[in-house]
Amino acid sequence: MSDSRITLEQVRHVARLARLELAPEEEGALQNDLSAILTYVDKLNQLDTSAIPPTAQVGEIGVPMRADEVLNAPAAEPMLANAPARQDHFFRVPKIIE
């Protein structure tokens, strides 16, 4: 079985992509855990899949159609009720542009 150890730099890169701030001890633990899982996953390379199409969909093929109509009434207040921060009918966020 090949060794699919990933580097600390890769862990940090993926964390940036995933929008996750990691503590230094989390980075080390994830490096070990992901390396172990990816080494296990390497067993897939024992199989020749060059002529095998990937599964794109399970269940029934085809997409059911319906009329393009609004089904849900506007409900700003219930949707804003869970907002961590709001102002009037808006979600409040940190300033994005100067």
Next chain:
Amino acid sequence: MSGELFRLTIAEARDRLVRREISAQELTRACLDRIAELERRLNAFITVCPREALEQAAAADARLARGDAPALCGIPLAIKDIYLTRGIRTTCASKILGNFVAPYDATVIARLREAGAVFVGKANMDEFAMGSSSENSAFGPTRNPYDLTRVAGGSSGGSAAAVAAEECLAALGTDTGGSIREPASFCGVVGLKPTYSRVSRFGVIAFASSLDQVGPFTKTVRDAAIMLRELAGSDPQDSTCSARPVPDYERALTGDIEGLRIGVPREYFVSGMNPEVEESVRTALRQFESLGAKLVEISLPHTDYAIATYYIVATAEASANLARYDGIRYGLRVDADNNIELYNRTRARGFGAEVKRRIMLGTFALSSGYYDAYYLKAQQVRTLIRRDFEAAFARCDLIATPVAPTTAFRLGEKTADPMQMYLSDIFTISVNLAGLPGLSLPCGYDGAGLPIGLQIIGAPFGEEAMLRAADAYENSGACERRTPPLRSAA
């Protein structure tokens, strides 16, 4: 009169409610009292809803008095905390949704309301349904009613434990890689994962969208058939949901399985399996033979690749589905000077260790330079796994296997090693990858008195044959129904 009403099955309660021998309010109070008595030991619920439940029960009694009793009128259910329930806190067992109150109902929740059901509470689970033991809950683990030092299984462990301990008559779970069947096996109840697309997932918090499916936990196979009929059916809000007509599954329970061909895959009886589990499953297979079924040896040659395939496909989909938890519109927010830092800190604080691990793995598998090697490869192997089942079902009508290689393990036994935890799903995961229906059915107990589960796998939309076989086995008396001791083993 209300003594031990919580012991009823749905079918029994339905008859007594319709005859007005008991009221929905008495039945609901019996379950709520039971919850109050047991919860400190079990932790099967994240939120208990006595006020809402008693209101629903009063409404059910009014319908019963009018003679207008739909299928689940007055039946107390537990709902896994992954379903949006309007006006009731919905956490997915995560700190990131700790204060989230659902603004609308999931389609299946709306259907259950129409069918007259009563919701006693929101059941505990692994955070975002990621786990096999319910230990990954931000609200503490659920304990197994057969031995409080052991896990209830996962991810739907709260639902399984609540039904086993009779805190409700039935429950809803979800199953992405075994999350209904494994806890059903560990807790000695019936757990049904329907065919992919049989049941709407609108309003069910998404984990891995090509694998997730809704299903019930019940005390009997008949009750599972009753529940499935109410849950199944097309939904304009879920384009992945099948438009096929929904049969009356209860009518499929004829007891007749003469000539039924049951496939037994040789790859599912492997070394490392607990010998008591193997013996119990083999005894159950002989019982099916004595009921008139024929056993057929089959092969599912790519079984050994299922877990590796699953942990790439499921985590890739999860990393995309969980991108929405950013602290902007709902849920936890950790403030920062700019949006990117706000996302980073909110997600760091809000997600638990296993959820972070899976987001990281899935993001890696989809990232530039690795997509072909991991995600594409896994989806190709998934095709091979599906073809295994297609070939097998040319030779048999159902497939029977163990649900899990062991009985319930101890709390903390596998938390330090993610790979060991993942391997508990070795017999259930292929079924999700292939989109098939699967059912977990109690078939015995090990020497310590812990339940053992038999898995019956059907062809796509083969729920009727699956339920008929399971019902015939259950009624043959081959496996006694026990009452869990609700204490720690010595």
